[in-house]
Amino acid sequence: MSKKVAFLQGNEAAAHGALYAGCNFFAGYPITPSTEVSEVLSAELPKTGGKFLQMEDEIAAMAAILGASLTGAKVLTSTSGPGLSLKQELIGYGCIAEIPCVVYNVMRGGPSTGMPTGPSQSDVMCAKWGTHGDHPAICLVPASVQETYDEVIRAFNLSEKYRTPVMVMPDEIVAHMRERIVFPEPGEVAVTPRKTPTVPPEQYKPYDTSFGDVPPLAAFGSGYKFHVTGLNKMADGFPTTKADIVQAEEERQVRKVDANIDDIVTFEEYLLDDADVVVVAYGSTSRSARYAVNVAREQGIKAGMFRIKTFWPFPDKQIKALAGKVKGIVIPEMNLGMCSLELERCAQGKVPVLGIFRVDGEPINPDQILAKIKEVK
Amino acid sequence: MAFDYDKWLRPGKLPHIWCPGCGHGIVMKGLIRAMETLQLKKEETAVVSGIGCASRLPGYIDCCTLHTAHGRAAAFATGVKMAKPEMNVILVGGDGDGTAIGGNHFIHACRRNIDMTYIIMNNYIYGMTGGQFSPCTPTGHKASTTPYGNPDPGFDIAKLAIGAGATFVARGTAFHANQIDKLIVEAIQHKGFSVVEILDDCPTTYGRRNKYKSVIEMMNRLKEVAVPVKAAEKMTAEQLQGKVLTGVLYKEVKPEYIEEYAKVIERAKAAK
Amino acid sequence: MEKTLPKIEIIEKYCKGCHICVEFCPTKVLEMKGFYASVKNLEACIKCMQCELRCPDFAIKVITE
Numbered sequence A: 001m002s003k004k005v006a007f008l009q010g011n012e013a014a015a016h017g018a019l020y021a022g023c024n025f026f027a028g029y030p031i032t033p034s035t036e037v038s039e040v041l042s043a044e045l046p047k048t049g050g051k052f053l054q055m056e057d058e059i060a061a062m063a064a065i066l067g068a069s070l071t072g073a074k075v076l077t078s079t080s081g082p083g084l085s086l087k088q089e090l091i092g093y094g095c096i097a098e099i100p101c102v103v104y105n106v107m108r109g110g111p112s113t114g115m116p117t118g119p120s121q122s123d124v125m126c127a128k129w130g131t132h133g134d135h136p137a138i139c140l141v142p143a144s145v146q147e148t149y150d151e152v153i154r155a156f157n158l159s160e161k162y163r164t165p166v167m168v169m170p171d172e173i174v175a176h177m178r179e180r181i182v183f184p185e186p187g188e189v190a191v192t193p194r195k196t197p198t199v200p201p202e203q204y205k206p207y208d209t210s211f212g213d214v215p216p217l218a219a220f221g222s223g224y225k226f227h228v229t230g231l232n233k234m235a236d237g238f239p240t241t242k243a244d245i246v247q248a249e250e251e252r253q254v255r256k257v258d259a260n261i262d263d264i265v266t267f268e269e270y271l272l273d274d275a276d277v278v279v280v281a282y283g284s285t286s287r288s289a290r291y292a293v294n295v296a297r298e299q300g301i302k303a304g305m306f307r308i309k310t311f312w313p314f315p316d317k318q319i320k321a322l323a324g325k326v327k328g329i330v331i332p333e334m335n336l337g338m339c340s341l342e343l344e345r346c347a348q349g350k351v352p353v354l355g356i357f358r359v360d361g362e363p364i365n366p367d368q369i370l371a372k373i374k375e376v377k
Numbered sequence B: 001m002a003f004d005y006d007k008w009l010r011p012g013k014l015p016h017i018w019c020p021g022c023g024h025g026i027v028m029k030g031l032i033r034a035m036e037t038l039q040l041k042k043e044e045t046a047v048v049s050g051i052g053c054a055s056r057l058p059g060y061i062d063c064c065t066l067h068t069a070h071g072r073a074a075a076f077a078t079g080v081k082m083a084k085p086e087m088n089v090i091l092v093g094g095d096g097d098g099t100a101i102g103g104n105h106f107i108h109a110c111r112r113n114i115d116m117t118y119i120i121m122n123n124y125i126y127g128m129t130g131g132q133f134s135p136c137t138p139t140g141h142k143a144s145t146t147p148y149g150n151p152d153p154g155f156d157i158a159k160l161a162i163g164a165g166a167t168f169v170a171r172g173t174a175f176h177a178n179q180i181d182k183l184i185v186e187a188i189q190h191k192g193f194s195v196v197e198i199l200d201d202c203p204t205t206y207g208r209r210n211k212y213k214s215v216i217e218m219m220n221r222l223k224e225v226a227v228p229v230k231a232a233e234k235m236t237a238e239q240l241q242g243k244v245l246t247g248v249l250y251k252e253v254k255p256e257y258i259e260e261y262a263k264v265i266e267r268a269k270a271a272k
Numbered sequence C: 001m002e003k004t005l006p007k008i009e010i011i012e013k014y015c016k017g018c019h020i021c022v023e024f025c026p027t028k029v030l031e032m033k034g035f036y037a038s039v040k041n042l043e044a045c046i047k048c049m050q051c052e053l054r055c056p057d058f059a060i061k062v063i064t065e
């Protein structure tokens, strides 16, 4: 039997990826350029008894998915720039209370209302530093329609596996481009179930680290009763200000991601074996980068591309290794130098990091990248 | 016989954090009696709050409890209830939490008419942060941020709830303790979004600044201003000056959201 | 008919000394003794339960048969 194929937009693919992953609860607030996710799920979710809610604002949408997730639902919200800013306090709530959820954010120009229909990659720092306080961050940056579908599934899996919010952040170009997509068969792609308690209700503690850094999470209404708060908490979920517990819990929350970087971080290496120049790119910009690298190769320049698929946690190890091998790093991005800062941090001054930064709502074209590749001496 | 509150309290959590004479404890007791009257199942009941002194209530109750972010209880609760309609969902919080930062969620929760109950403890002040004025602080009164008297007019929470579409709205006071559980029982039994405003006291940050010499004076004020709706019918406008109506203020049968959403599911399945 | 008296239990570790029970007891059964509420005149108790109902701190129990 041949697989089901379709010609979809990135946002539509995201909605279908969520359904494949078992999403049964969505809450959102309309905002360009992410609204198609809402539109598809408002039609699809009720067909299988799932719930679609259009809330009064993005904060409410974030709150609703966190509440729903605590009952065991697999939850998604979608938004864009201004909405992402509004959600930030509650993304932090999801981190500290350790509630699985997926936040899909289409990157448009900013700050503020910025350029609602223009592409951008300027939310990548917001994905990590947007909410206050130390916290884990996972952010995936797909570059095609198929990858948006696949990465939304992976986002659900990671959020369940590590019991933490996960973001998927395509730029507006990826979110709105139409491409052929091949749907996996049911069961073909693994879907990670939530780790639920094996102990009886009287013994259950929602943050019991004797089960490891990711304690099982019971569902409200499943026979377990427990307390959830956004305050620093103890194993039993109740607030504490005890210094040693707060320190240990904060470190554990971050360690859930930091100790599992190799499991989470994904990337693509393109023509890197003998490369003198590496273009580091992500999202739609990587499509121009690939083209530019191909042209450079035709012209005898040993260029290659490292494509970031997981922006957070950042692929430090890989970039550090590259910095020890190449003569220069080129970073095209639709912001005024965000990934560039991370690359400079990883390159530790060993090689120059040359940026191409565009925030005018136009994509970065291969010519610009090629010219920069040629600047590396 | 003495009422057995211990059955509903989490062991080892008393004394609670509230100040001497704070009415939040009286409201919590009323809620517990209501839960007992209705024989709610602990594992199938969620108590959801925002942030504030009043919002600390869920931590004491032995059921599924969710202490969310400032103002967001209604939105979290909406998620809980929509995802697990078989649960009883009870929201609790203060006047600031519910009508300032959470005002938008509050009115939309009223409008949707999801079968949940919201108990709002109105002590006319932001107690937890030390007594700044809230949207319910009466005009002219003193708060830490209105040292010359409050220029703002205050909200009437019950009217706000009725205007926004809540289908059951009641008001009680912390003084009229034996009425609290009865109002909450009726509210929980009502199908739809029900709001119970309890006029409360904050001796520490509000009483002190507004020349109430003691908790007792604050309680006496609640006793004096409260007029049961029935009694009010026989009173003149003049007699009702400065009074506040208590009891069930509004009740209406309107389509409940989860039932309406069930129809959406039916239509979607038919369209498949 | 013989009057049976209740047992009034005051849990001092919960009592915050707010005076509410003392002030609003209709028959002045209770008094403040130092920081805590205490029973002064049990004979007068009419078992109306108001003190137990109003105590914000779960500190007073009126135990009747």
Ligand SMILES: Cc1ncc(C[n+]2csc(CCOP(=O)(O)OP(=O)(O)O)c2C)c(N)n1
Pocket: B051, B052, B053, B054, B055, B070, B093, B094, B095, B096, B097, B098, B121, B123, B125, B126, B127, B128, B129, B134, B202
């Ligand atoms: C986003 C946010 N803003 C402000 C605060 C600070 N804050 C905590 S409680 C509170 C007011 C609570 O007042 P109310 O809801 O009336 O409860 P009360 O303490 O009076 O019972 C404020 C302003 C906060 N926690 N979060």
Ligand code: SF4
Pocket: B017, B018, B019, B021, B022, B023, B024, B053, B054, B123, B127, B128, B201, B202, B203, B204, B205
């Ligand atoms: S500050 Fe006011 S509201 Fe808060 S516990 Fe004290 S009396 Fe109650």
Ligand code: SF4
Pocket: C008, C024, C025, C026, C027, C028, C029, C030, C044, C045, C046, C047, C048, C049, C050, C051, C052, C062
């Ligand atoms: S039961 Fe009534 S009469 Fe007896 S002590 Fe309490 S308030 Fe007073």
Ligand code: SF4
Pocket: B021, C010, C014, C015, C016, C017, C018, C019, C020, C021, C022, C036, C037, C054, C055, C056, C057, C058, C059, C060
């Ligand atoms: S009402 Fe309760 S807390 Fe207040 S004095 Fe009486 S026993 Fe103590």
Ligand SMILES: [Mg+2]
Pocket: B094, B095, B096, B121, B122, B123, B124, B125, B126, B127, B134
């Ligand atoms: Mg208040």
